[in-house]
Amino acid sequence: MAILLKFIKFKGKGCRLSRFLLMDATMTAQIIDGKALAEELRQSFKARVETLTAKGHKPGLVVILVGEDPASQVYVKNKVNGCLAIGMHSEKIVYEKDVAQQVVLDKIAELNADPAIHGILVQLPLPKHFDEEKVLEAISAEKDVDGFHAENVGALSQGAPRFIPCTPYGVMKMFEKGSVDLAGQEAVVIGRSNIVGKPMAMLLINAGATVTVCHSKTRDLKFHTQRADIVVAAVGKPKFVKGDMIKPGAVVIDVGINRLPDGKLCGDVDYADCLEVAGQITPVPGGVGPMTITMLLANTIEAAERKAGIR
Ligand code: NAD
Numbered sequence: 001m002a003i004l005l006k007f008i009k010f011k012g013k014g015c016r017l018s019r020f021l022l023m024d025a026t027m028t029a030q031i032i033d034g035k036a037l038a039e040e041l042r043q044s045f046k047a048r049v050e051t052l053t054a055k056g057h058k059p060g061l062v063v064i065l066v067g068e069d070p071a072s073q074v075y076v077k078n079k080v081n082g083c084l085a086i087g088m089h090s091e092k093i094v095y096e097k098d099v100a101q102q103v104v105l106d107k108i109a110e111l112n113a114d115p116a117i118h119g120i121l122v123q124l125p126l127p128k129h130f131d132e133e134k135v136l137e138a139i140s141a142e143k144d145v146d147g148f149h150a151e152n153v154g155a156l157s158q159g160a161p162r163f164i165p166c167t168p169y170g171v172m173k174m175f176e177k178g179s180v181d182l183a184g185q186e187a188v189v190i191g192r193s194n195i196v197g198k199p200m201a202m203l204l205i206n207a208g209a210t211v212t213v214c215h216s217k218t219r220d221l222k223f224h225t226q227r228a229d230i231v232v233a234a235v236g237k238p239k240f241v242k243g244d245m246i247k248p249g250a251v252v253i254d255v256g257i258n259r260l261p262d263g264k265l266c267g268d269v270d271y272a273d274c275l276e277v278a279g280q281i282t283p284v285p286g287g288v289g290p291m292t293i294t295m296l297l298a299n300t301i302e303a304a305e306r307k308a309g310i311r
Contacts, residue, residue, distance in 0.1 A: 029280055031283060032177060038294040041294050048301050051310075052301070057308040061083050063121045065094045066096075072125075079293055082297055101131065142307075146163070163299050174282060174287075182230070187211045188232070189204065190233045200234065209230065234255040239273075240270075248277050250277075252278040254267035255268065256269070265285050267283075269284075
């Protein structure tokens with residue numbers, strides 16, 4: 001077995017220490033393949049969709065898009081196509097960017113009352129003249145497949161979620177796939193957004209981890225990440241988490257999706273730098289990204305199953 005003397009520098013507050021770690025030179029982190037897991041899950045959803053369809057409850061998702069943001073258009077297309085590929089019903093409703101908020105609210109009210117629709121999603125961000133919170137709260141909590149409605153946020157924080165926000169839900173599935181036992185683990189979530197950071201922290205707490213949420217005001221981020229068994233990065237800064245920020249053997253989950261000047265995608269984790277330090281790691285692309293839409297499909301199927309009384 002080849003042995004590598006690996007030199008890792010730690011820069012602390014007011015001090016700088018270095019240490020050597022003995023590592024197996026062939027040892028790199030196990031990669032948690034989100035693309036493969038997403039595909040596996042989507043295949044498994046087909047039977048549930050068939051059962052529901054046979055019972056007259058074909059799962060239906062409507063995605064509302066306001067404006068012409070190119071990234072949002074791609075996301076919406078992928079969501080709709082993801083549904084159609086496994087036999088679900090899905091449609092998108094597109095409004096001009098200057099549409100009145102009331103028009104969208106009226107459409108949401110109509111969809112709330114439509115028995116063929118189990119999930120309603122409003123693609124964010126909305127144009128500036130919209131009150132985002134008001135729009136999200138207008139979606140029936142029973143059809144809020146994004147899990148952003150206050151009622152669903154409350155249910156999650158009470159440990160009895162109805163809909164789990166798709167990205168952190170996908171991360172939990174990845175822990176499952178990687179056989180990561182979360183109970184008693186030290187977990188650090190970097191980022192405190194309503195979409196990722198906060199629900200992620202809540203899910204980790206519910207799973208028995210000891211959770212620290214770090215954010216832009218955190219004084220010494222490295223202090224927290226270096227002692228974590230699990231690091232979830234949801235920062236929005238390319239290659240932000242470096243190898244010397246993580247504990248050898250830690251599970252590193254990269255939620256970030258950043259576009260580099262050369263057009264390539266990269267995460268919030270410096271993958272090459274962390275690969276030999278982490279125990280398990282998710283790549284970008286092909287990590288958390290494909291799981292997010294997959295869990296949107298899961299949430300819509302779950303909604304239909306509840307409606308059909310089989311969940
Ligand atoms: P956000 O901008 O709402 O939140 C970013 C968070 O990072 C904030 O809470 C902020 O406090 C924190 N932060 C910023 N600078 C920091 C610093 N120097 N140190 C510590 N914390 C810092 O972003 P978001 O919506 O949570 O998304 C985060 C990333 O995840 C983005 O790259 C986004 O594109 C990506 N994302 C991916 C998916 C997916 O499906 N994979 C889904 C949602 C978001």
